[in-house]
Amino acid sequence: RIGAKYLKGAIGYGGPCFPRDNVALAALARSIGANPDLAEATDRVNRYQIERVLGAVLSRMQGPGVVGILGLSYKPDTAVIEESQGVALAERLLEEGHEVVAYDPKALGAAQSRLRGRLLGAESAEACVRQADLIVVMTPWPVFRSLAPAAFEKPSRRIAVVDCWRILPAEVRRVADLVYIGRTEAVATANAV
Numbered sequence: 001r002i003g004a005k006y007l008k009g010a011i012g013y014g015g016p017c018f019p020r021d022n023v024a025l026a027a028l029a030r031s032i033g034a035n036p037d038l039a040e041a042t043d044r045v046n047r048y049q050i051e052r053v054l055g056a057v058l059s060r061m062q063g064p065g066v067v068g069i070l071g072l073s074y075k076p077d078t079a080v081i082e083e084s085q086g087v088a089l090a091e092r093l094l095e096e097g098h099e100v101v102a103y104d105p106k107a108l109g110a111a112q113s114r115l116r117g118r119l120l121g122a123e124s125a126e127a128c129v130r131q132a133d134l135i136v137v138m139t140p141w142p143v144f145r146s147l148a149p150a151a152f153e154k155p156s157r158r159i160a161v162v163d164c165w166r167i168l169p170a171e172v173r174r175v176a177d178l179v180y181i182g183r184t185e186a187v188a189t190a191n192a193v
Helices: 018-031 037-058 085-095 108-114 125-131 170-174
Strands: 066-070 099-103 134-137 159-163 176-179
Touching: 018 037, 037 085, 037 134, 037 159, 066 085, 066 125, 085 099, 085 108, 099 108, 099 125, 170 176
Parallel strands: 066 099, 066 134, 134 159, 159 176
Antiparallel strands: none
16 A cells, blocks of 8 residues: 555655654553554664664774765755754764764755754765765755766775665766665675676
């Protein structure tokens, strides 16, 4: 009944509705003596997704560095950052002592305000990529699909690009290590099978 639209590897859900409604469903179940396990497990698994992405990022960082986050809104075409996976990742990276630079077409200002100015803003997706030692695509904005592979080229080394939504052009693999979360942390590099 849900359909293929929702059966894609990605990150957890966010926004003002699903997280709140799921917690409310668990509370309602408890209040009437029903078993809230499914709703509570769904909430736990959803919150754990940030730790999965954080682990993928930290395992690829060579000490302190600048992490670039593409996408801060909880979904494309909105400025809403409530329960945003991108903002939650930025917060965790800042706690871990990393510098974070980000770009979002609509939500950058709100995210910077929420993180009290600790988040550096980039003027464009390309500028964010240029400033970062590692990139994470956290919101599938259409503008990210059109990023040229050359934007990910670094003169001295290949960078890791954690594409949580699998939206970047496959050609990015020629210049960067493209990481897809969910397929046993498979890394799609120029040398991968």
